[in-house]
Amino acid sequence: MSALPNRSAEPRMSDYDAEKAGFRLEVPEDFNPVIDIVEKWAAEAPDDLALVSLDGEGGVVAEQTVADLALESRRAARALLDAGVGKGDRVFIMLPRVPAWYMAMLGAIRIGAVVMPAPNMLTPRDIGYRLRVSEASVAITDGSGAERLDAVTEELPGLRLKIAWGGGGEGWLDLDQMLDSAGDGEVPEAPTVSADPMIIFFTSGTVSYPKMVRQPVSYGLGHATTARFWHDLRPGDRHWTVSDTGWAKAAWGGLFGQWHERATVVQVALGRPDADTVLSIVSKGEITSFCAPPTLYRLIVQGDFTKHDLSKLRHCTSAGEPLNPEVIRAWADGTGGLTVYDGYGQSETVAMVANYRCLPVRPGSMGKPMPGWNVDVFDDEGARCDDDVVGNIAIRLDGPRPVGLFDEYVGDDEANAKSFRNGLYYSGDKAWRDGDGYLWFEGRDDDVITSSAYRIGPFEVESALVEHEAVVEAAVVGKDDPERTQIVCAFVILAEGHEGNAALAKELQDFAKNLTAPYKYPREIHFVDELPKTISGKIRRSELRDQLRAGDFD
Secondary structure (H helix, E strand, O other): OOOOOOOOOOOOOOOHHHHHHHOOOOOOOEOOHHHHHHHHHHHHOOOOEEEEEEOOOOOEEEEEEHHHHHHHHHHHHHHHHHOOOOOOOEEEEEOOOOHHHHHHHHHHHHOOOEEEEOOOOOOHHHHHHHHHHHOOOEEEEEHHHHHHHHOOHHHOOOOOEEEEEOOOOOOOEEHHHHHHHHOOOOOOOOOOEOOOEEEEEEEOOOOOOOEEEEEEOOHHHHHHHHHHHHOOOOOOOEEEEOOOOOOHHHHHHHOOHHHHOOOEEEEEOOOOOOHHHHHHHHHHOOOOEEEOOHHHHHHHOOOOHHHOOOOOOOEEEEEOOOOOHHHHHHHHHHHOOOOEEEEEOOOOOOOOEEOOOOOOOOOOOOEEEOOOOOEEEEOOOOOEOOOOOOEEEEEEOOOOOOOOOOOEEOOOHHHHHHHEEOOEEEEEEEEEEOOOOOEEEEEEOOOOEEEOOEEEOHHHHHHHHOOOOOEEEEEEEEEEEOOOEEEEEEEEEEOOOOOOOHHHHHHHHHHHHHHOOHHHOOOEEEEOOOOOEOOOOOEOHHHHHHHHHOOOOO
16 A cells, blocks of 8 residues: 655646646446446555545544455345346435445445435435335335335335345345345346446425436546546545535545545544544544535634644545635644635536646635536526626536536436536536636525535425424525525415414424424524515515525514
8 A cells, every 4th residue: 555645745637727628538338337446446456445434533443445345345236136136226325424335335336226325314204205206126224214214115116125234124134144145256247338327316406306316327437537636636545525425425525536546535424523523533534635515614623723633634625615715714724734625516517617736726716627527607598608707607518528427317307408408518506707717606596505515405395394284385595604604594474373483483493304304494484474476476585585685584
């Protein structure tokens, strides 16, 4: 294993303009990332450390070499095949940050099944929705997840196989027992091609339940650019991305891209984070590359950096929304001069815009387009906007399709038509470009709420609130918040006979928290007599946001 790189290491990309002009990621037609990245690495350097799993205090749970990881992928693949899982089956995976998550993901991907990672906080309602609309035939979770899933099993006639890590009770197969029975050996391969479906992410929308974002097998190679150019990784690095396993960010920071660059992935079963715990884990885990949402950076800079040895840390990244200059300065002061490099992308993409070590960082800017990605600012008719003019962040599709761009929103023709038009993919976000080609994020083109790095669709929260007997109608928007970026704010019209007061507000908050995931509940509720609407009856959430910013509800 190569030595840990130091802070003076040259950046992986030394000349942005040359790399942007000449780079192209080539994906073989016959491709499977488990075989072509993990197994290939294992054959060449089996003792290299590939995955480190830590507990919430930074204690080592498991250390796995790439040979270990390849072995576990074979065992899991054999176990799934023995249980009747095959190529194209949709596999719902809801596991915490433990080695078993990787076993399930790699085993399923290896045999050509389509994985659907899910956050661990999902309620039975959320679980049932995802399993129904995806027509999942297999579910893999832990004991807690098994209890929640069993609450909706009768509504899921297509679910034919339930697998639990750590035991799930009656009707559940035990994942560890399946792996032990399968053992090692040859895996009957069902060859995948780069265009086959590999993973489905659920991403929040504004007027519907979460959409299904389908990524092809080539996505397994797409994050090579994320890891190489944005994370600046090389062999020997230890990279930690702070993310729940159910979010696309977990794939950004820990699934194939980092291994393609021969770096070690570190996952941490982090509970409610505090500055001292995070800094302690960075130190004890000898983290060299760290990626976290802006919310966490804002928390960490309030801690005492002098208590921790951060000398191994050499590169830091963030995504979600731009960090303000004060946090960037405080981070640099605490870490001995390290810069936080912002990046931008979606569940629909890999990192497609970023700041890089070879370019000066302009605080507040998203950076410049990723090599291999033709990203720019366009108007609604597909014309390129002039410098300093706000428009749509979009990707040109008239050249080679960038590796890591999703195939489609599954079963949603309207969303596909809206996103793919004028020879472009419209991201749904707004930005402007300065005269030097840096992009500056302006805001969402829709009403999705970003709160503590979570993306929350207002429709999901509104649907939960109106199930309460006291609620006739509800509208949910994001309210600007210095700590969380936004908080979920609800406007509620009450049924006759109910009085809007603090007690009812608390009752509605608890009701929503129990019916949806805890991070979605409205932290602020306003009782109103009417809601602003368009002529067609759609709620004007932008007007509600404007009223909040004007202080009308203070």
